[in-house]
Structures are given as structure tokens and as C-alpha cells.
Amino acid sequence: MATAFIDDDFVALRRMPEPRARRVLTLAFGDEVELLERRDGWTRLRAVNVFDGTAEGWVKGNPPLRESGVLKLSMVDVQQGDGLLLETPGGQIVLIDGGDNKLFARHLAERFRHRRSSAAQPLEVAAIIVTHGDADHFSGLDHIVASEALDGDDARKRLFLKPLRLFHNGLVKGPDRLSDEEIFGRTVVVGDQRYIVDLHDDPGSVAPEAMNGPFRRWMATLDHWRQRGPIACRRVAHGMDEAELFDFLAAEGIDVELFGPFDEAVPAPDARGLRFLHKPSPAAEIHLEQGDGGGALSASHTINGHSIAFRLSYGAVRINFTGDMNHESMALLRHRMAPAALEAEIVKVPHHGSHEFDLDALKAMRPVVGIISSGDEHAGKEYIHPRATLMAAIGMAVRGRTGLVFNTELAAFFAVRDLSFTCKDLAGFFSDHATRQFTGKQVADLISGKAHETGFPRPHFGFERTNFGIIHVRTDGERVLVFTHSGKDGLNEAYRFSVTRNAEGERSVRFARKVKTR
Known part of the structure; x- marks a missing residue:
């Protein structure tokens, strides 16, 4: 199996077992992949450096690949x-x-x-x-x-x-x-x-x-x-x-x-x-x-x-x-x-x-x-x-x-999780009342706050950080891709620009009109 690197800005890898499956993993410029096969207008890849290295899927068409990695x-x-x-x-x-x-x-x-x-x-x-x-x-x-x-x-x-x-x-x-x-x-x-x-x-x-x-x-x-x-x-x-x-x-x-x-x-x-x-x-x-x-x-x-x-x-x-x-x-x-x-x-x-x-x-x-x-x-x-x-x-x-x-x-993203309790607080309450019998309705009333019970932990309005604010910079020495993630799969804030030098060493920067997602 040939090892290569993604040479597009982003590539949508549609997960196995079917090429048109809805589960999508987004690969970015420089991600390492193994080229497995090409068939019926699709390319099958394995993402080498994602999670445990077993993510396989299909990319529509023939995605550009490069032989060398990026910084x-x-x-x-x-x-x-x-x-x-x-x-x-x-x-x-x-x-x-x-x-x-x-x-x-x-x-x-x-x-x-x-x-x-x-x-x-x-x-x-x-x-x-x-x-x-x-x-x-x-x-x-x-x-x-x-x-x-x-x-x-x-x-x-x-x-x-x-x-x-x-x-x-x-x-x-x-x-x-x-x-x-x-x-x-x-x-x-x-x-x-x-x-x-x-x-x-x-x-x-x-x-x-x-x-x-x-x-x-x-x-x-x-x-x-x-x-x-x-x-x-x-x-x-x-x-x-x-x-x-x-x-x-x-x-x-x-x-x-x-x-x-x-x-x-x-x-x-x-x-x-x-x-x-x-x-x-x-x-x-x-x-x-x-x-x-x-x-x-x-x-x-x-x-x-x-x-x-x-x-x-x-x-x-x-x-x-x-x-x-x-x-x-x-x-x-x-x-x-x-x-x-x-x-x-x-x-x-x-x-x-x-x-x-x-x-x-x-x-x-x-x-x-x-x-x-x-x-x-x-x-x-x-x-x-x-x-x-x-x-x-x-x-x-x-x-x-x-x-x-x-x-x-x-760049971080938080999702609302409504009223929440810590497992430790709940375990402590029910442990203290181990000899009591609670009906399902009583438990529901306790959790919803409709029933008052001394010692029952107070709920807090919960949030979960579903996406941490990681900032990525990737470059091959001329092309630069800068991006963050978001709370929505496949949605990134991303920009691409190129840096070139003239004979005197002066740099010029040119932004791409838009990033590409295959």
C-alpha cells in the first residue's frame, strides 16, 4: 500500500463500509494516508495518523496526493x-x-x-x-x-x-x-x-x-x-x-x-x-x-x-x-x-x-x-x-x-446540556438513603426539582465543551493553510495563502479566494 499525504486543503473521507455513507471524517492538507484502491470514480484511503490509524473511507474522484509531508x-x-x-x-x-x-x-x-x-x-x-x-x-x-x-x-x-x-x-x-x-x-x-x-x-x-x-x-x-x-x-x-x-x-x-x-x-x-x-x-x-x-x-x-x-x-x-x-x-x-x-x-x-x-x-x-x-x-x-x-x-x-x-x-465550542448533576453527588445521596425505596416518579421529581428532599444535590445548568480551540498552521514552505474546528462536523474557519520570495529575499503574500473541500 502506497503512503502519501493529502495535497488539497480539505478532503471529506466517507467512512466504510459504503462509499456514500453519511459518516464523514475531514482530512486536512498534510495528513498522512494510505492509498488502497480506486474504483468507479471513488478513491479508498486509510487515514494513518487519525485516532488509532484504522479510519478508512472513500473520497469522490481522484484527490491530489503528495509524496512528502508538511510542517x-x-x-x-x-x-x-x-x-x-x-x-x-x-x-x-x-x-x-x-x-x-x-x-x-x-x-x-x-x-x-x-x-x-x-x-x-x-x-x-x-x-x-x-x-x-x-x-x-x-x-x-x-x-x-x-x-x-x-x-x-x-x-x-x-x-x-x-x-x-x-x-x-x-x-x-x-x-x-x-x-x-x-x-x-x-x-x-x-x-x-x-x-x-x-x-x-x-x-x-x-x-x-x-x-x-x-x-x-x-x-x-x-x-x-x-x-x-x-x-x-x-x-x-x-x-x-x-x-x-x-x-x-x-x-x-x-x-x-x-x-x-x-x-x-x-x-x-x-x-x-x-x-x-x-x-x-x-x-x-x-x-x-x-x-x-x-x-x-x-x-x-x-x-x-x-x-x-x-x-x-x-x-x-x-x-x-x-x-x-x-x-x-x-x-x-x-x-x-x-x-x-x-x-x-x-x-x-x-x-x-x-x-x-x-x-x-x-x-x-x-x-x-x-x-x-x-x-x-x-x-x-x-x-x-x-x-x-x-x-x-x-x-x-x-x-x-x-x-x-x-x-x-x-475557537472553542460549547453545547448546552440542561440541568446536570455530578455522579459523585448523586451516588452520595442514594448511598445515604440505601435502605429507602424510590419509585421512578420520585427519582424523576427529585432530578427535575419538583420534589424537595434535604440533602439532594442541587442541579446546575450544564455545558459541555465539544470542541477545544485548537489552532492549526500547516505549510510546505510556500503554501500555508490556517484553520480551526467548530461545533459542526466538516465546518472549519480556514484560510489559505501563498508566500513567495524574489531575488532580494522580499516576501509577497497572496490569499486564495477560498479554501477547497473535496
């Missing part, structure tokens, strides 16, 4: 946090952050269920890039290890990984009891600037008592994975040798340019340090201001601002990854790099759409597509992301007359 980027809805998955044309997997709950782990388990990972044959991950040491960017990776113990109906959520590399910014957060100036370890002052000099290649080299709780749990996850083989841990910063660090990507024609963090030479005891950043100005138009705002030193703004930021290039298409960069670090980036060096067709918008951005840096990036990871989880994690000023700024920064802004929160 795939998925921004997963992890609520508050970042979790991105990069798959190279050759099938290498790179994880960029992982949120702080189980959503990223669950998506990966479903996405790679066809690979049937196990402790004996774990799924190989070329690299994990933790952009910075805030829990909403890495604690979700712990849930991948926890999934290994799932059984019964939950066994399909298992995922066994074997990471080969870990890239991070070198900062390890200490216990919360420490002051902002102490939380990253040793610092030195040069002139009026304070620098952090405790920068680590292997965060596991830090004593557990010098870490906060999320870091200790993250180190336990790394120790677990290390039992399957060595993990090359590296602190990365602007100016380091990208060709050596990312040689595994260069072999597929994928280039990486490090934007940040910017480390600097400082006096003894160490050669390099990261400057402490500051609390920003409270101004509504902070994005228009210059400088650091003159605020006090801030640990949270320091670790955010020193996110690993980089530009990934494949053919004529460039993608900027910005972590949680903020106003001060974006201004630093703009001052140290030429505007042309920041330009990209797709920009991962920094810090979930926070208001603390630098407008001129965003304008230098000149995105065609901005993608934002944000979502509500609970009131304790509500930061009003994305901010209205940021959304307007992307509109001002986009290249040409057409720009796209996708947000994971807006």
Missing part, C-alpha cells in the same frame, strides 16, 4: 497557558511548553494514539522547549507521566514519551518565601543594573530545596523520562550556535534563529547573566511608551521577559515564537535586532495577549497571522487575556490589507 504547528487550548505541538515534514515531534493542566497531555495522547506508545516503545520526542519557568508553561507535562498509570476505559489516554532534548532559559524559580531579588539565586550589580548569574544548563543540578513546588515536580518528570535514555539539557540564549543546537531540524531544511533571551557578559563570579526586569508602567497606553517604566524589580516580569523567543523558517514561511515576552523585553529585542530580522508570516502573540507589549516590535514582525493562546479556567487565573489594546495593535501591525487573528478561547 504542522498546533496551538492547543490549555486554558491559561501555552502548549504548542510542532511536527516536521519528516515526522519529528517538538513540544513547545505544555500548559499546567491535563489538556495538553490528553491532546497528545489522542493525536498519537495510532503510534501505540508503551513503556517498552515510548514515543520519541526530538525536543521539548520550555520557554520559561512559569508553571502554566510546563506543569502540564507532568500529566503525561501521570497518564502512564491510567487503566480501564482511561487507558486510551496513556502516553509514554522519550524526550531527547530539553531547551530552556536557564532560570530556576526558588520557593515563594524568597524575595523577588532572591528567587533566582545569585545576582550581581553592574552600574544601576542587577543581573542574575545562577543560570543552569541542567535544572536538575539545582538542589530541591532551592526550587518551588512546580519545579520540583517537573524535575521528577524529567528523572522519570531519563530512565528511558539521556536527555540533552541546554540553556539557550541569543547569539548561541543555532546550527549546533537545532541540527536535527536543519537536516529537514528548517532553520531556527534565537531572538532571546539576551544574556550579557558580567564580572565574576560568572561570565554571563540575565538582567532583572521591572514592573511596567500602569498606563493604558504602555505599548506606546519607551524604556522600562521605572518600576521596581519584578521576578514575574523577569522570567516572562526572558522567554526563549525564536524564528523558525521553512522555505519562504517564517514563524515567530515569543513565549511570554513583555514590554521591556520586546523593546530590548527591537533595539538589538534590525526590523527585517523580526519579520514573520505567523506570529505567536506574546503572553496570551497581555497589554504589556511593545507596539513597534509587533509592527516590525509584520504578521500575516497572529495566534493567541488564552482561555478561562477559574477566577484565580483570570488575567483578561487577550486585551483589547493588543487585539487592536495586531490589526495595525499586520502586513498588507488582510490579516488574521486566531484565539484559542474564541
Whole structure:
């Protein structure tokens, strides 16, 4: 059976056993398939990388197929946090952050269920890039290890990984009891600037008592994975040798340019340090201001601002990854790099759409597509992301007359489920009344609220998230397809455009009139 990849925007795969069956699975540009047969104006395919790899069906006509894969980027809805998955044309997997709950782990388990990972044959991950040491960017990776113990109906959520590399910014957060100036370890002052000099290649080299709780749990996850083989841990910063660090990507024609963090030479005891950043100005138009705002030193703004930021290039298409960069670090980036060096067709918008951005840096990036990871989880994690000023700024920064802004929160879909109870509450009530006899009508009256019963759980008006707000970007280096899913099968918000370069390296972008669905 010949293996190939979908070369149309979308293809409707009508499921077995009959060609004209109503059950339809939508395949997208770059999805891997096996060509089984062609008969009577139909083509039978097996979707290799969908669910458990057994999805077969028929496509009307002769769908265009390609021999090579495409670059795939998925921004997963992890609520508050970042979790991105990069798959190279050759099938290498790179994880960029992982949120702080189980959503990223669950998506990966479903996405790679066809690979049937196990402790004996774990799924190989070329690299994990933790952009910075805030829990909403890495604690979700712990849930991948926890999934290994799932059984019964939950066994399909298992995922066994074997990471080969870990890239991070070198900062390890200490216990919360420490002051902002102490939380990253040793610092030195040069002139009026304070620098952090405790920068680590292997965060596991830090004593557990010098870490906060999320870091200790993250180190336990790394120790677990290390039992399957060595993990090359590296602190990365602007100016380091990208060709050596990312040689595994260069072999597929994928280039990486490090934007940040910017480390600097400082006096003894160490050669390099990261400057402490500051609390920003409270101004509504902070994005228009210059400088650091003159605020006090801030640990949270320091670790955010020193996110690993980089530009990934494949053919004529460039993608900027910005972590949680903020106003001060974006201004630093703009001052140290030429505007042309920041330009990209797709920009991962920094810090979930926070208001603390630098407008001129965003304008230098000149995105065609901005993608934002944000979502509500609970009131304790509500930061009003994305901010209205940021959304307007992307509109001002986009290249040409057409720009796209996708947000994971807006791409999610909820279905009304009427009055609902938790199984635990119902089980508790009927367990407490195990000796009583309930008629069917009595149970119905209790559930509907028509009958009052002390201790019966109060119903809540229920919703179910039937579609998570995943944003997909796929490209062969010239053609780009960007899409999300919806609550209706086969309905996507999708756009396709092409990127071409002239002899001087200048890019031009042309949108397709419409996407194609076969």
C-alpha cells in the first residue's frame, strides 16, 4: 500500500463500509494516508495518523496526493497557558511548553494514539522547549507521566514519551518565601543594573530545596523520562550556535534563529547573566511608551521577559515564537535586532495577549497571522487575556490589507446540556438513603426539582465543551493553510495563502479566494 499525504486543503473521507455513507471524517492538507484502491470514480484511503490509524473511507474522484509531508504547528487550548505541538515534514515531534493542566497531555495522547506508545516503545520526542519557568508553561507535562498509570476505559489516554532534548532559559524559580531579588539565586550589580548569574544548563543540578513546588515536580518528570535514555539539557540564549543546537531540524531544511533571551557578559563570579526586569508602567497606553517604566524589580516580569523567543523558517514561511515576552523585553529585542530580522508570516502573540507589549516590535514582525493562546479556567487565573489594546495593535501591525487573528478561547465550542448533576453527588445521596425505596416518579421529581428532599444535590445548568480551540498552521514552505474546528462536523474557519520570495529575499503574500473541500 502506497503512503502519501493529502495535497488539497480539505478532503471529506466517507467512512466504510459504503462509499456514500453519511459518516464523514475531514482530512486536512498534510495528513498522512494510505492509498488502497480506486474504483468507479471513488478513491479508498486509510487515514494513518487519525485516532488509532484504522479510519478508512472513500473520497469522490481522484484527490491530489503528495509524496512528502508538511510542517504542522498546533496551538492547543490549555486554558491559561501555552502548549504548542510542532511536527516536521519528516515526522519529528517538538513540544513547545505544555500548559499546567491535563489538556495538553490528553491532546497528545489522542493525536498519537495510532503510534501505540508503551513503556517498552515510548514515543520519541526530538525536543521539548520550555520557554520559561512559569508553571502554566510546563506543569502540564507532568500529566503525561501521570497518564502512564491510567487503566480501564482511561487507558486510551496513556502516553509514554522519550524526550531527547530539553531547551530552556536557564532560570530556576526558588520557593515563594524568597524575595523577588532572591528567587533566582545569585545576582550581581553592574552600574544601576542587577543581573542574575545562577543560570543552569541542567535544572536538575539545582538542589530541591532551592526550587518551588512546580519545579520540583517537573524535575521528577524529567528523572522519570531519563530512565528511558539521556536527555540533552541546554540553556539557550541569543547569539548561541543555532546550527549546533537545532541540527536535527536543519537536516529537514528548517532553520531556527534565537531572538532571546539576551544574556550579557558580567564580572565574576560568572561570565554571563540575565538582567532583572521591572514592573511596567500602569498606563493604558504602555505599548506606546519607551524604556522600562521605572518600576521596581519584578521576578514575574523577569522570567516572562526572558522567554526563549525564536524564528523558525521553512522555505519562504517564517514563524515567530515569543513565549511570554513583555514590554521591556520586546523593546530590548527591537533595539538589538534590525526590523527585517523580526519579520514573520505567523506570529505567536506574546503572553496570551497581555497589554504589556511593545507596539513597534509587533509592527516590525509584520504578521500575516497572529495566534493567541488564552482561555478561562477559574477566577484565580483570570488575567483578561487577550486585551483589547493588543487585539487592536495586531490589526495595525499586520502586513498588507488582510490579516488574521486566531484565539484559542474564541475557537472553542460549547453545547448546552440542561440541568446536570455530578455522579459523585448523586451516588452520595442514594448511598445515604440505601435502605429507602424510590419509585421512578420520585427519582424523576427529585432530578427535575419538583420534589424537595434535604440533602439532594442541587442541579446546575450544564455545558459541555465539544470542541477545544485548537489552532492549526500547516505549510510546505510556500503554501500555508490556517484553520480551526467548530461545533459542526466538516465546518472549519480556514484560510489559505501563498508566500513567495524574489531575488532580494522580499516576501509577497497572496490569499486564495477560498479554501477547497473535496
